[in-house]
Amino acid sequence: MNEALTDSVLTGLPGVTDWQLLRGSGQDTLLVTGPPPATRETAGPGPDDDARAASRAADDGDAAVRGTDPTALPALMRQLDETALLTMARVLDRTRLFRDGGWPRTDEVLQALAVAPRHAWIVRRWLRTLTAEGRLDQDTATSRYHSLEAPDRGDHARALRELDTACRGLGYPASMTRFFRAAAERLPLLLQDRASLQEVLFPDGETSTAQGNYRDSIPSRWANHAAASLIAGECRRRTAPTPLRVLEAGAGVGGTTGTVLEALGDTPVDYLFTDVSPFFLRVARDVFGDRPGLRHALFDIQADPLAQGFEAGSQDVVLAANVLHNARHTGRSLAALRELLAPDGLLVLVESCQEHYQALTSMYLLMSPAPDEQGWFTDLRAGQDRVFLTAQEWTQQLDAAGFDPLPVLPHGTHPLAAAAGQRVVAGRVRAHGARPDPGRVSAALADRLPPAVPLPRVHAVDDIIRTTLPTGASR
Structure with a gap:
């Protein structure tokens, strides 16, 4: 982090009326904006x-x-989601924290699952999702979770077997069904980083499963052809040789x-x-x-x-x-x-x-x-x-x-x-x-900072979207 990039250094840069400093473990970034134009060109x-x-x-x-029948897609997507809800609940139930009236905290769930820190956000989403779906309760006073509605092993296995119907209806190849099942079966190991999802998605370096997701499914086919149409349209309107x-x-x-x-x-x-x-x-x-x-x-x-x-x-x-x-x-x-x-x-x-x-x-x-x-x-x-x-x-x-x-x-x-x-x-x-000239802004910063201090990358924008960020992420 570049501690030399203080408010006093960043104030009054050429053509800049507002700015946002984005801190990073590598190079910092400065977003700058100027006065709004009287009219848009x-x-x-x-x-x-x-x-x-x-x-x-x-x-x-x-x-x-x-x-295809697009009106059938919501029910098929819901079937995929329902199977995922059962999978989440099944994995959480196996910790035994929710049995016999247990009321665990989020950190206790993460510890019981031995979740790698980088994947902790996923389990937090599980807890909130199951609560929103009425499969889990949370006590607002203590933030503890309780009363998990967990499927038995047979119900979960049956839902995984029936994934094939939903996947076929959505245009996925059979390899995508196998991928969803394999991910569900290995989920505890994947959360612990003891197994890699890349190995499941690209077995032996094969890309057919990923292509089925990003190319062959009905939603992807629609989006890809619409995007391609926009790009092909750029050719039709061009006059340059x-x-x-x-x-x-x-x-x-x-x-x-x-x-x-x-x-x-x-x-x-x-x-x-x-x-x-x-x-x-x-x-x-x-x-x-x-x-x-x-x-x-x-x-x-x-x-x-x-x-x-x-x-x-x-x-x-x-x-x-x-x-x-x-x-x-x-x-x-x-x-x-x-x-x-x-x-x-x-x-x-x-x-x-x-x-x-x-x-x-x-x-x-x-x-x-x-x-x-x-x-x-x-x-x-x-x-x-x-x-x-x-x-x-x-x-x-x-x-x-x-x-x-x-x-x-x-x-x-x-x-x-x-x-x-x-x-x-x-x-x-x-x-x-x-819009401010990033080159002029960088030159001005170079004049204000000691030679040994690295310059941030500068990008000009039309507006700054303010958000509440973690400490040190921005000014």
């Missing part, structure tokens, strides 16, 4: 054109899942990549497939081969893109599918991605915007902080034991970071929006002449 195609593009994307999403420049951040197993590349067809593109892991770059080379215009690079969304060798204003589109919820501070990551985009560039996100209990017994284990990580989320999620933002929160974050948000897809009354919560959130880079 339009650098892109305009809100009407973007609204039409969003409507076309929704139609393309619907076409991708035609032949140069290839469309697309950077996909955190591309993973390429569950969205294939759909986007198919939608782009023979359009000349410079498509940069990136991920923080070399493993996924190797997978992409195997899956997509030597497709013209496809390149690969390492990219960490937590770190400054410019410091990783990426150029400001170098992309027409940035795509981030099922990855940006991992950003430790949403506003910082959005501001950094905006700097990579051209003045009228488009950001397209695919995000889960509501929680499903099944993730609390499986995929959430991949979202815990790293074993050596000193902090976790420092934005509006700080101290809340949650990962996902709502659609409204994403829209607010985009606006504050300097994007004009497009309509969130699917719209709120669509069956898929209520059933799955998988949404496409997009924004157009907003022109803003009064």
Whole structure:
């Protein structure tokens, strides 16, 4: 932590009317904003054109899942969630803390399960979730839990066997059912970090299970085709003869990549497939081969893109599918991605915007902080034991970071929006002449600080979203 970055040093920086200092175990970050413009300029195609593009994307999403019954999805999702509730209760009951009238505290539950500290938030979510579902009671005076409604072994085993029906209805492959079952069976070991969920999700390095989750399921198919439609639309409106420049951040197993590349067809593109892991770059080379215009690079969304060798204003589109919820501070990551985009560039996100209990017994284990990580989320999620933002929160974050948000897809009354919560959130880079120049701000800080003091990374935003953060996370 850079103790030299005091209020007196940060006050009065050129063009800065407000700021937020984000402390980190590595480099600190300074978000700066200037005076609001008298009028908003339009650098892109305009809100009407973007609204039409969003409507076309929704139609393309619907076409991708035609032949399925979206009204059946809520009941299928609930079946997955019901099985997860039984799994949570079963694991908690095996501690014996709730038997014979036991009233344990949260810390006693964590100790009995020998939960690794980085996964403690998951068990805290279990306790709150079971309470909200009427499967557990909490005494408000003592914060102790009691009266756990635990399934017997046969009921739990039967629920796990019946997962296959729900998974098939949702479009998951059989490997996804096996994954859910294996995660439930190994859950105590996974919570203790004595087993790895990566080994369950990628057995022997195979990616078919993850692809089934991010590519083949009905919610993912809809979202991927809608996102691809938005990106393909950028080609149609372009007049420049140069290839469309697309950077996909955190591309993973390429569950969205294939759909986007198919939608782009023979359009000349410079498509940069990136991920923080070399493993996924190797997978992409195997899956997509030597497709013209496809390149690969390492990219960490937590770190400054410019410091990783990426150029400001170098992309027409940035795509981030099922990855940006991992950003430790949403506003910082959005501001950094905006700097990579051209003045009228488009950001397209695919995000889960509501929680499903099944993730609390499986995929959430991949979202815990790293074993050596000193902090976790420092934005509006700080101290809340949650990962996902709502659609409204994403829209607010985009606006504050300097994007004009497009309509969130699917719209709120669509069956898929209520059933799955998988949404496409997009924004157009907003022109803003009064936004502070990060280079000038950094130069001013260099003049104010001793030479040996490291400078923070600086990102300009249009607004600062204030949150109550852990001590030392911000000013």
